[in-house]
Amino acid sequence: MKLFRIFAGLAPALAIAAFIGFAAPTPVSAEDQPAAAAPAAAAPAAAPAATPAPAAAAPAAAASPPACSSTVLKECTPNSGDTAWMLTSMALVLMMTVPGLGLFYGGMVRKKNVGDTVMTSFAITCLVTVLFAVVTYSLAFTSGSSFIGGLSRVFLQGILSDISKGIGNPNSLAPTIPETVYMCFQMTFAIITPALIAGAFAERMKFSAMLWFIGLWAICVYAPVAHWVWGPDGIFSAANTDDKGNFVGWVKVLDFAGGTVVHINAGVAGLVSCLVLGARKDTGPAHNMVLTFIGASLLWVGWFGFNAGSAVSAGMQAGMAMTVTQIATAVAGLTWMFVEWAHRGKPTVIGIASGAVAGLVAITPASGFVGPIGSMVIGVACGVGCYLGATALKHALGYDDALDCFGVHAVGGMIGALLTGVFAINEYGGTPGLIEGNPGQFVNQVIGVVTVIVYDAIVSFVILKVIDVVVGLRVTEEVERDGLDLALHGEIVQ
Amino acid sequence: MKLFRIFAGLAPALAIAAFIGFAAPTPVSAEDQPAAAAPAAAAPAAAPAATPAPAAAAPAAAASPPACSSTVLKECTPNSGDTAWMLTSMALVLMMTVPGLGLFYGGMVRKKNVGDTVMTSFAITCLVTVLFAVVTYSLAFTSGSSFIGGLSRVFLQGILSDISKGIGNPNSLAPTIPETVYMCFQMTFAIITPALIAGAFAERMKFSAMLWFIGLWAICVYAPVAHWVWGPDGIFSAANTDDKGNFVGWVKVLDFAGGTVVHINAGVAGLVSCLVLGARKDTGPAHNMVLTFIGASLLWVGWFGFNAGSAVSAGMQAGMAMTVTQIATAVAGLTWMFVEWAHRGKPTVIGIASGAVAGLVAITPASGFVGPIGSMVIGVACGVGCYLGATALKHALGYDDALDCFGVHAVGGMIGALLTGVFAINEYGGTPGLIEGNPGQFVNQVIGVVTVIVYDAIVSFVILKVIDVVVGLRVTEEVERDGLDLALHGEIVQ
Amino acid sequence: MKLFRIFAGLAPALAIAAFIGFAAPTPVSAEDQPAAAAPAAAAPAAAPAATPAPAAAAPAAAASPPACSSTVLKECTPNSGDTAWMLTSMALVLMMTVPGLGLFYGGMVRKKNVGDTVMTSFAITCLVTVLFAVVTYSLAFTSGSSFIGGLSRVFLQGILSDISKGIGNPNSLAPTIPETVYMCFQMTFAIITPALIAGAFAERMKFSAMLWFIGLWAICVYAPVAHWVWGPDGIFSAANTDDKGNFVGWVKVLDFAGGTVVHINAGVAGLVSCLVLGARKDTGPAHNMVLTFIGASLLWVGWFGFNAGSAVSAGMQAGMAMTVTQIATAVAGLTWMFVEWAHRGKPTVIGIASGAVAGLVAITPASGFVGPIGSMVIGVACGVGCYLGATALKHALGYDDALDCFGVHAVGGMIGALLTGVFAINEYGGTPGLIEGNPGQFVNQVIGVVTVIVYDAIVSFVILKVIDVVVGLRVTEEVERDGLDLALHGEIVQ
Amino acid sequence: MKIVMAIIKPFKLEEVRDALTSIGVHGLTVTEVKGYGRQKGHTEIYRGAEYAVSFLPKLKIEVAVAASMVDQVIDAITAAARTGQIGDGKIFVYALESAVRIRTGEKDADAL
Amino acid sequence: MKIVMAIIKPFKLEEVRDALTSIGVHGLTVTEVKGYGRQKGHTEIYRGAEYAVSFLPKLKIEVAVAASMVDQVIDAITAAARTGQIGDGKIFVYALESAVRIRTGEKDADAL
Amino acid sequence: MKIVMAIIKPFKLEEVRDALTSIGVHGLTVTEVKGYGRQKGHTEIYRGAEYAVSFLPKLKIEVAVAASMVDQVIDAITAAARTGQIGDGKIFVYALESAVRIRTGEKDADAL
Numbered sequence A, B, C: 001m002k003l004f005r006i007f008a009g010l011a012p013a014l015a016i017a018a019f020i021g022f023a024a025p026t027p028v029s030a031e032d033q034p035a036a037a038a039p040a041a042a043a044p045a046a047a048p049a050a051t052p053a054p055a056a057a058a059p060a061a062a063a064s065p066p067a068c069s070s071t072v073l074k075e076c077t078p079n080s081g082d083t084a085w086m087l088t089s090m091a092l093v094l095m096m097t098v099p100g101l102g103l104f105y106g107g108m109v110r111k112k113n114v115g116d117t118v119m120t121s122f123a124i125t126c127l128v129t130v131l132f133a134v135v136t137y138s139l140a141f142t143s144g145s146s147f148i149g150g151l152s153r154v155f156l157q158g159i160l161s162d163i164s165k166g167i168g169n170p171n172s173l174a175p176t177i178p179e180t181v182y183m184c185f186q187m188t189f190a191i192i193t194p195a196l197i198a199g200a201f202a203e204r205m206k207f208s209a210m211l212w213f214i215g216l217w218a219i220c221v222y223a224p225v226a227h228w229v230w231g232p233d234g235i236f237s238a239a240n241t242d243d244k245g246n247f248v249g250w251v252k253v254l255d256f257a258g259g260t261v262v263h264i265n266a267g268v269a270g271l272v273s274c275l276v277l278g279a280r281k282d283t284g285p286a287h288n289m290v291l292t293f294i295g296a297s298l299l300w301v302g303w304f305g306f307n308a309g310s311a312v313s314a315g316m317q318a319g320m321a322m323t324v325t326q327i328a329t330a331v332a333g334l335t336w337m338f339v340e341w342a343h344r345g346k347p348t349v350i351g352i353a354s355g356a357v358a359g360l361v362a363i364t365p366a367s368g369f370v371g372p373i374g375s376m377v378i379g380v381a382c383g384v385g386c387y388l389g390a391t392a393l394k395h396a397l398g399y400d401d402a403l404d405c406f407g408v409h410a411v412g413g414m415i416g417a418l419l420t421g422v423f424a425i426n427e428y429g430g431t432p433g434l435i436e437g438n439p440g441q442f443v444n445q446v447i448g449v450v451t452v453i454v455y456d457a458i459v460s461f462v463i464l465k466v467i468d469v470v471v472g473l474r475v476t477e478e479v480e481r482d483g484l485d486l487a488l489h490g491e492i493v494q
Numbered sequence D, E, F: 001m002k003i004v005m006a007i008i009k010p011f012k013l014e015e016v017r018d019a020l021t022s023i024g025v026h027g028l029t030v031t032e033v034k035g036y037g038r039q040k041g042h043t044e045i046y047r048g049a050e051y052a053v054s055f056l057p058k059l060k061i062e063v064a065v066a067a068s069m070v071d072q073v074i075d076a077i078t079a080a081a082r083t084g085q086i087g088d089g090k091i092f093v094y095a096l097e098s099a100v101r102i103r104t105g106e107k108d109a110d111a112l
């Protein structure tokens, strides 16, 4: 089967990567270096306010009520500036999925499927919101084991009463804002991740099968992976420390805003799903690049909530995350445009928009750790890499990743995750990378990426196969030919 | 006439509701219970910072200049975090009307009327902005009588100089932000409310008549109703207290972000207007559900400004409002989708989008008072209720509410307003509801809803009849047939 | 040549204006008056927090770490509330260009050119981002000479490390936020300005020539003009003071958010470019006013970041800027609509949207300085003025400003810049205008406007001529006829 | 056999279809067209400028029928499509030499 | 000369064009049309209400050919456009009196 | 009576209409069509892949005229629509048996 052929194709690369990772003398060595600053500041979505170092949000919350810090958490009360920014960030990240991603994808399918495509984004938003409130938040973001969180916040129980009893946000990653706000912010990440997958199986999956797949994936894949990287006691999580602040997980992986958790995770699931589903019968160019333009633009705007919001505070780190996000995006957009111009003779709307999204993807894991120069390199790298991912790689291997979920998100996510290990600057994010003489961090990044790819691919495959047997994954040939809009939804754009 | 037939149909329900309300032993009993916390915290659009209880925004504004509180208001200076969030909220709520609502509605009309429909939203935004600055803000939000405010802020006079003299925002509902920001925020509510009405009379009202109707309605209906519920001395306003903090209005109605003031108010005026105007000659399915998708999505995103912004501060209450808004919306979207799927065999884009909007509507009055579980119940209730409102009810009674302004906004608003009285949790918003053993609050809600319906219906009817005589309400049959875009505006989508 | 004919036509007006300016006894007299308050508060994009006067953001940043003020800048740390608002503002202003401006313009061209039009906005966003980070920020916003800044921030070097060494934002215009955030915010202004120019040469310029023109213009025109007005030592910049706070530049020009730097600058460059390029072969009405509606709406929403964000803090001044922005926009939208209704018999979507944008343009320079009444006058003035600019003026002089870049942005910008000198209120922004008995400020405004027009026109003309010789400015007749989308980009809206 | 081609006002389509069905014609093909004739067009406005649009939206209906039915068809269309105002449209009739039903290969009368 | 006008299902266009090219017909004109016939339409849903849409999207193909080629053309189209299901469409043939190539002014057979 | 059907390049519409008006033809019907012929199509690009689009946008003009006017009409159209480049289009003429003006019921020559 094609599935195996392709994974066989990827195997050597994975093998090498894994070898580097596991063979490295001390894969956990990364955090030994910047002893003092690292524990808190290097945290993915970290709270710089908690450290004396490049202190960001701290001062505003100063004065009479004790400042928020991880040690005096119980006394901490919300900082209104940080909270204002995180409320805004949540709205921005929601806007990325609806309408952003829906339009980005909707413009690229044929007109007969645009309704199904935008509805997929909308329905996933609704579905994952409910699942997240019911169980995913608890599984991902509360303490449990290294592999999966606990059930203490199922149905969001106790999320407010703890505070009303005088204790702050018990989540050490977000000490200065109410837990509800942190939960909402994380919810929007849990929404967009599966929504991204839909780009791979667009124009041919049954709507009912899509709901089943996304629902199960959100619980079985997203929750554990998010816990590994961002949970208080996850295997890769910088927050997983003992009382003295020493890292006690497996290896510490830098993933500021979700290169691994969001983009690689979605991209690999997308690859698996389009392999299991098979190719579309007929394809064609984008039916309305104006929709794609709107979508890419709103993704860009909303991504500030995604990346700068991942500072979980309105201070220095958010500002630098904003800066590098903007630069990497612009560089990647131009890179893709010029590569396509050179290759095909014309610069296209879809091209520059895709490049910008590739840039946003690649800078995501890096955004709290690298500086302007690093972001430019990342922008060029992913502009070229994702262009190849969406063209050469796809055609060489022959899978039908309809809207290049793998080619853009997994490839861009990997480029970003690995280059984070290269260009991380101690001064900006608290952890040095390869260019600052810390090869260990690069190795850590490889381990993180490989682990997630393997877990995700296996579980996604199993889920899809089960659904295929039980409800069937794919629409009939006639429905596919006439378009999903009319057949599945009884609606059509006039 | 059909108008009377329908109100006759609603009469028994209203009668019963009114009976419950007026017959209740002590309808004002609600605020007797949570003595200390209620006065401030239960205020619609309340400022938690003002109370010692679950204090939210307070700390950031601490230190040298005295913290903002209702007792030391004159010394109070703006809190930058709260102000940041409220500036953002105003932008978000404006985005709900333009482009949000314009697109939501525009996608559902026929293509020949899409220009008129989006222009209606835009023109209302302009018109109401001017009226609000000139007179409505003063009438609604300054002290006057219990029924209508005063004229002290006509033309916004003195809105800044008070502050420059060293006194804070004189509006006790928003002690930590500049009065200009509070005014702008409230302005966006005054804009969207009449814009919602336009869904009822779409595709057949003269553009000039629309301007007259909306202008008069904004002054004659919106201003007093807003004053009743949110004015410093309104009959239903929790802020209407004596020096000791005892409520001195008629009955205290909980309406966090506008279930009664905005949605029931708009929905009832919509019903009256489509009854007076009569049905369209021809109808058809939505011409472009992609526009509706964009509109619904931006309504959703913007609604965080609406609901979480109604906390008028960036703290705990805003966080919980955000949480329950997100959950209720998602649940209602799924509910409508599944109900329609079961009923008509297909899940539709318009359906899930309508359900989400219904959820946003219904959670609006409740958002500062209920918790996650309450929001789920509200989501299911309004998902089913508004589906029936837009289908069974409309067909049974035979009015032509073109885009279901009544079926979604009035029905959803009523469900939300009444269930607020049921699911309010003292710990979250300072007032207990029926499930915490306070039936009086439910009765209060009924009284509030009925009063607004009756006043609104009568005044809207009178305004419409006068306009019909003076300028004529409806376009000619030929204009309606060929489309309003070309005939009224000389423009057409190509 | 037409170019000369038109400038000849404008010459008398310019001459008179210049005469008033240069002949005025003491053009610099304006700042003599409100001695204490002016230096900081009158600064374009000023930081009210820095003055003891109508103090805005100060309190939140109070307490243990020393409050931010221009005198203790080195000790200053970011204020989380101000930072939250500025992060948000940057996202809002980015949204103005993509997708806002792209759609506003895209809806007005013919369908065959919509792709090229939206791509122009997107590509300019990418291109200017890179140029700004590499060189423009440094040239515009660091100290150098009165005419152009220095090279100390080339490639953004040192933008974070200064802070990590314990010193705050070295830019005295934004003392309470990280320099990265200030840089990002200013970047979005540098992006939208050249993107506006594209309205003038739409539907006929080569895409490659456009990239060259915009790139060179961004460095050769935007950077110096921004430095003059907003640079720490620019000739017109209120921040250009000696140690005692005395203004030491040439004349102090009020330009709160960019009437001169952004709108006049873009409008004049647009006029020059459409004169050099020549008229389109064929024209027609807007192909899709729904896109224009979305674009205008998002411009409006985003403009709050533009104007209220230019307070660089979340306090009183931002609130008043928001207020007057909203009012002027609404008034101008209605004004244009009614004028067109009277003139052509019908109110149009494009009309009210254009009017609103004209209002936004005109209030831009004034937004931190005038009050509600002033904003209403400005709204009426620009509603009428820009309507004439886009109709009578254009037809009289015969240039083909495709989407009225000059008629709306330059005309609106001039009306706003001059009326700022008339309606500035000392109490609001720290500088009195003509109506408060300070004619000198009006004269200053005239000098600023004329200087920018002359410099901009000359340099833009030279750049365009050079490009025309080297790569050619205009597409072939056949490409123009068949549409730029297919010929230049290989894409088409289906 | 004949082809009857009618240009009608768009909002008359359903009535014309019903009229044809009621006389036993169960197949037709409809095309969106723009018509130019005596009926004057409309004006589009763009920023205070007027663009005269002289072509009006119309529908073209094509019906293949047996020669014997032509008059009936013409009468049915005329009756259903008439509003009495300028621009109601035209009916054109021309000879059809042969017809084939693609699905079955049936010919001529059987194919209609 | 004849004009062969075929109403076909939209997704068959490429196959029909290829079939025609393979028999030496290198010019044709395609129009998007809506067809009404035995094939039943579909239903659109709008807020729980159903709207029956009886017109289905079809393509009309017009090919001008020499009279001698008509049968070949009919066979080619029939073979390429057939799915065997209701709604495959029709082919109509009518006489073409003259043809002109605008570019050159060539007439009739030379113009095709 | 005849029907003159012309396939032209879209941007030539106004010129052709003016040419016809100037010889006294005041009615015509226009359809957007896609043409396939010698003129080669264009290429659309989507993410580095090229899609050849062989159908080009054209306009079809149908004019019903008295037989005596056919040559004049052909000349007018030919002159107005010619650019001299491949793809200028074709003119086809076929017999029109009868015409009816729906509004008045007028027949044939009177109906045009």
Ligand SMILES: Nc1ncnc2c1ncn2[C@@H]1O[C@H](COP(=O)(O)OP(=O)(O)O)[C@@H](O)[C@H]1O
Pocket (backbone or CB within 6 Å): D007, D034, D035, D036, D037, D038, D039, D056, D058, D085, D086, D087, D088, D089, D090, F026, F027, F028, F029, F030, F062, F063, F064, F065, F101, F102, F103, F112
């Ligand atoms: N000579 C003609 N050839 C082809 N179509 C025509 C001709 N004259 C009129 N038409 C079509 O008939 C339509 C109606 O014609 P018009 O002259 O406006 O009114 P009426 O049908 O009342 O005579 C036109 O819009 C055009 O589509």
Ligand SMILES: Nc1ncnc2c1ncn2[C@@H]1O[C@H](COP(=O)(O)OP(=O)(O)O)[C@@H](O)[C@H]1O
Pocket (backbone or CB within 6 Å): D026, D027, D028, D029, D030, D062, D063, D064, D065, D101, D102, D103, D112, E007, E034, E035, E036, E037, E038, E039, E056, E058, E085, E086, E087, E088, E089, E090
């Ligand atoms: N009498 C007719 N005149 C013109 N077009 C017709 C006629 N009958 C059918 N058509 C066209 O042929 C298409 C297919 O016809 P239909 O009856 O649905 O199936 P079939 O082609 O299998 O007979 C219709 O959609 C319509 O466009």
Ligand SMILES: Nc1ncnc2c1ncn2[C@@H]1O[C@H](COP(=O)(O)OP(=O)(O)O)[C@@H](O)[C@H]1O
Pocket (backbone or CB within 6 Å): E026, E027, E028, E029, E030, E062, E063, E064, E065, E101, E102, E103, E112, F007, F034, F035, F036, F037, F038, F039, F056, F058, F085, F086, F087, F088, F089, F090
């Ligand atoms: N045999 C034909 N039957 C019908 N239409 C044709 C035929 N040949 C050409 N056409 C139409 O004429 C148009 C122009 O033809 P083409 O061969 O490209 O150039 P030219 O008009 O210069 O010969 C085509 O796009 C097509 O619409």
